[in-house]
Amino acid sequence: MRLTVLGGCGVWPEAGQACSGYLVEHDGFRLLVDCGYATVPRLLAHLSVDDVDAVFISHGHPDHCADLNPLLRARALRDDRPPPLPVYALPGALDAVLALDRPGMLDAAYALNEVSARDLDIGPFRAETRLLPHWVPNAGVRLAAGGRVLAYTGDSGPNADVVALARDADLLVAEATYVREVPEDSVGYQSSARDAGRQAAAARAAQLLLTHLQPGTDHEAARATARGEYDGVVGVAAADVVVELS
Known part of the structure; x- marks a missing residue:
């Protein structure tokens, strides 16, 4: 299994970067996990x-x-359209982005599969999803294939379900918008690098990749803070970072 980061910025993309987007590959299958601002240009580089x-x-x-x-x-507005792209999301999560164009314009480009807190197969991946706390419904996901496991939180406050999702994972990709302290109005709905380190340690994950850092955040400070709570390998998600799980 291989993870290629297309972007890891939270809120908006910094220069030369993109917001949350991760290409996860196994056995020739390419799964795009999240597709935030500016990820498509980064995707097209690969x-x-x-x-x-x-x-x-x-x-x-x-x-x-x-x-x-x-x-x-890019898939719909051409003569040689590929087959509909399977898209997995919580009910209603994509209503706004799918309504950006006139009704029906993109219908042939995708097949929407609504997910809930359950297991499902996506190509070679066994995907376990769990609802994690955020301001809107958010599905964390655990992807297993070829004996390897990757867990991703989406955006989430610290929660026992994050630990369960990441239990003994080879890699935990964890939201860490803040370095040490989460502002009072976001407590329970977002996490810090300190939170991510604590949860990676509790889950016994082999590696931790911090993501969704607020633009302007000192990456080394975030990494050092997570390392204060967790003894494993700690990285920061940025465009073109690649992690091989083998």
Whole structure:
């Protein structure tokens, strides 16, 4: 299993970067996990839109799903359209982004599969989803294939279900919008690098990749804070970071 980061910025993309988007590959299958602002240009640096086999969207905030619109446009607005792209998301999560164009314009480009807190198969991946706390419904996901496991939180406050989702995972990709302290108005709905480190340690995950850092955050400070809570390998998600799980 291989993870390629297309973007890991929270809220909006920094120069040369993109918001949440991760290409997860196994056995020739290419799964795009989240598709936030500016991820499609980063995706096109690696493969064509026709090469994406499926998309999983954690939740409906635009820094996680806005670029689903250009991805579907690139598949729909041409004479040689590829087959409908399987898109997995919580009920209603994509209503806003799918309504950006006139009704029906993109219908042939995708097949929407609504998910809930259950297991499902996406290509070679066994996917376990859990609802994790955020301001809108958010599905964390655990992807297993070839004896390897990747867990992703989407956006989430610290929660026992994050630990369960990441239990003994080879890699936990965890939201860490803040470095140490989460502002009072966001407590329970977002996490810090300190929170991510604590939860990676509790889950006994082999590696931790911090993501969704607020633009302008000192990456080394975030990494050092997580390391204060967790003894494993800690990285920060940025465009073109690759993690091989083998």
